[in-house]
Amino acid sequence: MEKIPILKMGQFLLVTIQVDLYDQLAENLEADLVNMVNKTNARGVLIDVSSVSIIDSFMGRILGNIAMMSKIMDADTVVVGMQPAVAITLVELGLPLKGVYTALNVEKGMELLHSKILPTEQNLEEDDDNDARSSE
Amino acid sequence: MKNEAIKIFQKKKSNILEKWMTLQLQDEGLREDLISNEDLRIQSEELLSSFISTLSDANIEHVSIDDFEAVKDILSSISISRAKQGYSPRETGNFVLTLKEALLNTLSEEMKDPEALYKQSMFINKIMDNFAINTFETFIKGREDVIYRQTDEITQISTPVIRVWDGILALPIIGTLDSARTQVVMESLLQEIVETGSNIAILDISGVPAVDSLVAQHLIKTVAATRLMGAECIISGIRPEIAQTVVHLGIDLSQIITKSTLASALKTAFTILKLEVNKKQIVKHH
Amino acid sequence: MTTMTPVVLNKDSMIIAREQDVVPFRNRVKEHAVRIGMSLLNQTKLITGASELVRNMLKYGKGGIGMIEILSKGRDNGIRLIFADNGPGIPDIQKAMTDGFTTGKSMGLGLPGTKRLMNEFDIKSEVGKGTTITVIKWKNG
Incomplete structure (x- = not known):
């Protein structure tokens, strides 16, 4: 069975989607990721979609599910590198990707995740949600 | 081939071409800066040959435009290229209208029976008018293409990031x-x-x-x-x-x-x- | 221009029977879209819409046939997709075309969302006989 590799990078998990996901593969990814979050105690999940040319409502639902499930286990999900055409299409389709954070690339996604973890341990002054862009 | 007009056209083809060329060159508006006489002659001859070889007993009487696809293709490409080169509609229209004149002129010289002449002239008229309309349609389409291209350019220019x-x-x-x-x-x-x-x-x-x-x-x-x-x-x-x-x-x-x-x-x-x-x-x- | 009827230049079709057919069908649509020089954004909209409709057909119509037609109208080219199934049909089309309505466990934006991605959208359905959805995306639409 084909699998999408999940990399552990410190406190975070990184998934790079490079093929068009057919449904079973996407559902497997959802299950694998949630298990990995649990096993590694990850604080954040980065999903790199920069080589994904299509996100339909099925894929959107999978991304939303991952975010919600991770959130319950105290990990934030950032979708990074979405292509312009995909973003415009998602908006036109009416898919809000609720609960999913977004960033331009993996690096900025990492920064975002760090800033999500730190404020709880740092002073409240730094805690403005300007950096945290929810896609709603 | 029984139709008299077709026979005359086939026989007098080079004669018609000469007449047509003379008429075209007489036109004061002819754009010698845009097209040389040689090119004009080549275009004209190509169109005339295609037209005469397509004519048949059947289609001369009931203008079946499908038969003249080849002729229309030649006409279309000429009028589109003229539209893009900046010819006026009059200059473009004149190309096909002078051909009509040359054809009718030849018919009247060759046919003795007035009734037959009238009948054949009407046929030719109808076919040539059809070509003229087609010429204008494609001419305008050529101009529209220019406009569309400019619209696209304006849209691109008007969104500077x-x-x-x-x-x-x-x-x-x-x-x-x-x-x-x-x-x-x-x-x-x-x-x-x-x-x-x-x-x-x-x-x-x-x-x-x-x-x-x-x-x-x-x-x-x-x-x-x-x-x-x-x-x-x-x-x-x-x-x-x-x-x-x-x-x-x-x-x-x-x-x-x-x-x-x-x-x-x-x-x-x-x-x-x-x-x-x-x-x-x-x-x-x- | 709108009164002109499009001319079909080329036809292609594929039987959609399983979930594994979704991606190959999408790829087929993409091939045709690339061939007529459709912009990347319109390609993405078309293929995403196609994906929604194929999934719909699998879920509600138990599969069917997906047809791809290359169209030419005036100075524009486009792609028409026809999805025909022999499923149960849709009793209330108007309701199905409302944002947020769903009978399955999806998010209920399949049909209205897809309509927004296309230039033309038509749906015909007969209860007990099946549903046919026809969409068109123009190259410059």
């Missing part, structure tokens, strides 16, 4: 924002965000005459798409009358960062990026 700061883009929108325009705006803005890795985009609508619910929808969509990419989008240039209409129409812009001027949008962008702009040597914090 400006890098106002490292990580901050601005896009001033001037003119009405319809859905086609929105698509171009979104595409160029998002593309530029990817290329520059910018975190913030400012959409300035000072130059948009009116914001109705449709335009607001387009703005909201653009902001949503920008956020999906992982960047923030600020709308600036909200004039008082725009604020009024937005509220009266019951449009909810509360999820969007809106500013009245580009300057204040830029200030907000600086705050988001944790940047500070200070006057030199003046230490003044609040």
Whole structure:
């Protein structure tokens, strides 16, 4: 069975989607990721979609599910590198990707995740949600 | 072939060509700067040969335009290229109308029986008029192509994305924002965000005459798409009358960062990026 | 221009029976879209819409046939997709075309969302006989 590799990078998990996901593969990814979050105690999940040319409502639902499930286990999900055409299409389709954070690339996604973890341990002054862009 | 006119045309082909050429060259409006006499002769001869060889007993009486596809193709390509070269409609039309004159002229010289001459002339008239209409249609189409190309260019030109700061883009929108325009705006803005890795985009609508619910929808969509990419989008240039209409129409812009001027949008962008702009040597914090 | 009827230049079709057919069908649509020089954004909209409709057909119509037609109208080219199934049909089309309505466990934006991605959208359905959805995306639309 084909699998999408999940990399552990410190406190975070990184998934790079490079093929068009057919449904079973996407559902497997959802299950694998949630298990990995649990096993590694990850604080954040980065999903790199920069080589994904299509996100339909099925894929959107999978991304939303991952975010919600991770959130319950105290990990934030950032979708990074979405292509312009995909973003415009998602908006036109009416898919809000609720609960999913977004960033331009993996690096900025990492920064975002760090800033999500730190404020709880740092002073409240730094805690403005300007950096945290929810896609709603 | 029983038709007399066709026989005459076949026999007198070179004669007709000469007549036609003379008529064309007589025209004062002939654009010798755009086409040489040789080229004109080649075009004319090609068209005439194709026309005469297509004529048959059947199609001369009941103009079946499908038969003349080849002739029309030649005519179309000539009139399209003329439209693009800047010929006037009159010059283009004259090409086919002088052929009609040459054909009718030849018929009247060769046919003795007035009744037969009248009948054949009517046939030729009908066919040639059809060609003339076709010529104008394609001529206008050629011109339209030029207009469409220019429209595309204007749309591209009218959406400049400006890098106002490292990580901050601005896009001033001037003119009405319809859905086609929105698509171009979104595409160029998002593309530029990817290329520059910018975190913030400012959409300035000072130059948009009116914001109705449709335009607001387009703005909201653009902001949503920008956020999906992982960047923030600020709308600036909200004039008082725009604020009024937005509220009266019951449009909810509360999820969007809106500013009245580009300057204040830029200030907000600086705050988001944790940047500070200070006057030199003046230490003044609040 | 709108009164002109489009001319079909080329036809292609594929039987959609399983979830594994979704991606190959999408790729087939993409091939045709690339061939007529459709812009990347319109391609993405078309293929995403196609994906929604194929999934719909699998879920509600138990599969069917997906047809791809290359159209030419005036100075524009485009792609027409026809999805025909022999499923149970849709009793209330208007309701199915409302944002947020769903009978399955999806998010209920399949049909209205897809309509927004296309230039033309037509749906015909007969209860007990099946549903046919026809969409068109123009190259410059």
